[in-house]
Amino acid sequence: MIVAVTGVVLIAFVIGHLLGNLQIFLGPDWVNSYAEHLRALGPLLWIIRAFLLVNLLVHIFFTISLAIENRRARPVHYTKKDYVKATFASRSMALSGLIVLAFILYHLAHFTVRVTDPRFLLLKADPLNRYDVYSMMVYGFQNPYASAFYVIGLFLLTLHLTHGTSSFFQSLGLNDQKLTPRLAAAGRILAWLIFVGYTSIPVAVLLHLLKPAQQL
Numbered sequence: 001m002i003v004a005v006t007g008v009v010l011i012a013f014v015i016g017h018l019l020g021n022l023q024i025f026l027g028p029d030w031v032n033s034y035a036e037h038l039r040a041l042g043p044l045l046w047i048i049r050a051f052l053l054v055n056l057l058v059h060i061f062f063t064i065s066l067a068i069e070n071r072r073a074r075p076v077h078y079t080k081k082d083y084v085k086a087t088f089a090s091r092s093m094a095l096s097g098l099i100v101l102a103f104i105l106y107h108l109a110h111f112t113v114r115v116t117d118p119r120f121l122l123l124k125a126d127p128l129n130r131y132d133v134y135s136m137m138v139y140g141f142q143n144p145y146a147s148a149f150y151v152i153g154l155f156l157l158t159l160h161l162t163h164g165t166s167s168f169f170q171s172l173g174l175n176d177q178k179l180t181p182r183l184a185a186a187g188r189i190l191a192w193l194i195f196v197g198y199t200s201i202p203v204a205v206l207l208h209l210l211k212p213a214q215q216l
Helices: 002-026 028-040 042-074 093-112 120-122 133-141 143-173 179-206
Strands: none
Touching: 002 042, 002 133, 002 143, 002 179, 028 133, 042 093, 093 133, 093 143, 093 179, 120 133, 133 143, 133 179, 143 179
């Protein structure tokens, strides 16, 4: 239940973060304004970040604990395994979760702390004296290796979500023969829509559909 509830909080954040990032397609003013509004939250923003961090750590801890308990429950391995319902996503939740954690840490270093690309420090404020997040994102994704890493990380996140969203209701004991399969299918569709939404940004940059607002 703890894994399920903390997972829903993280999914809500992923969706909200995506909606904010997609504003890059509306132009520099939109995404720069969005970033400025977040920055204007001041201490509240750090409280939200701390809450999300604790939520993430709790989610990881109990996910790993469940994986260890499952292994201990059968100390003798099967001679032969024939998976009936277990998918690759469901069998690799702990591993994909740890890789996604590494992806999150890189993402924070890349766009939040801004220590991975020296060009970010050269960006000037936009005409309204706001940090040019639009150009930062474009320059960041112009690196094909960085974009490739993002796509791989988001793919693993999607695999994680396809199982997590479909198993949420079962984890809370809310099983229904008709409704549960439909909710599980909806969860998988949502996971892949999130993947398409996030990856559309680096793809658009690499295809030169999005260009920086200022030249360095």
